[in-house]
Amino acid sequence: MNSWFEIEEIDSDTFAISEYKHWESPHSYLVCGTRRAVLIDTGLGVSDIKRETDTLTSLPVSVFNTHVHWDHIGGNRLFDHVAVHGLEKDWITDRFPLSLETVKKNLTRFPCEFPKDFDLEKYTIYQSLPDLLFFDGDVFDLGNRTIRVIHTPGHSPGHCCFYDPDRKYLFSGDLIYKGCLDAFYPSTDPFLFYSSVQKVKNFRISKILPGHYHLHITTGLLSEIEAGFSELNRLGQLRHGAGIFDFGDFRIHL
DSSP states (O other): OOTTOEEEEEETTEEEEEOTTSTTOBEEEEEEOSSOEEEEOOOOSSSOHHHHHHHHOOSOEEEEOSSOOHHHHTTGGGOSOEEEEGGGHHHHHTOOSSOHHHHHHHHTSSOOOOOTTOOGGGOOOOOOOOSEEEOTTOEEEOSSOEEEEEEOOSSSTTOEEEEETTTTEEEEETTSOSEEEEOOSTTOOHHHHHHHHHHHTTSOOSEEEESBSOSOOOTHHHHHHHHHHHHHHHTTOOSTTSOEEEOSSEEEEO
16 A cells, blocks of 8 residues: 555445645545445545555546545546536636646645655646536436535535435535635635535535545534634625634634
8 A cells, every 4th residue: 555645444335545644634535336436536646546546446436526626636637537517627627726836835835755756846737628527416326325416616616515315424525624714715705615514504414524634523513614604704704805713623714
């Protein structure tokens, strides 16, 4: 196994593939049915995540990106089938919203022991025509297991969570996690972020599987984040440039 990644079994058909050595600590998730598997996000792209998925399943693997940000699409190039929300088709095809220089600065923002074979000079942003576009409410059959798309814009226009209705897992991307929730970029929308948090509360959730940092979080964090956004909205602070607000287990950057 590759020492850059840490693998954790969520259940016998679901695996977290984490990059804890990097300050972003992104999580990707391998979700297996009986006929096919989905890899939710592919992380930073500084090491070969496909080597990890190949050790975990022999099923054909499709990549479903929660959103088209550099730290979620880095390993896309290693897979033959990539799907994104239709609103971010242009981002992943040829109009990524950040320059390569900015992405490299973010990647190396804090000291990190990258894999020995990683070459920053050769690092590129994944760009390619997606094989599939999905939209809110789409359901994909993996064989005795389905995954539903929940469009949750705010952090980005096409941000999505994925929901497993049988196990009641919510793969929350950058909508729900312990850490700083970012809604300050020009391409973000604080009000849509708040609405998306409210939207996922309508689903019965047994486990939240976040896109970054602490892997094991309680479902109660969802209500706490909703309350935080509600308070900022009440105070008239739910706007770009309002600042960073600390709520203990999470912060909201507007």
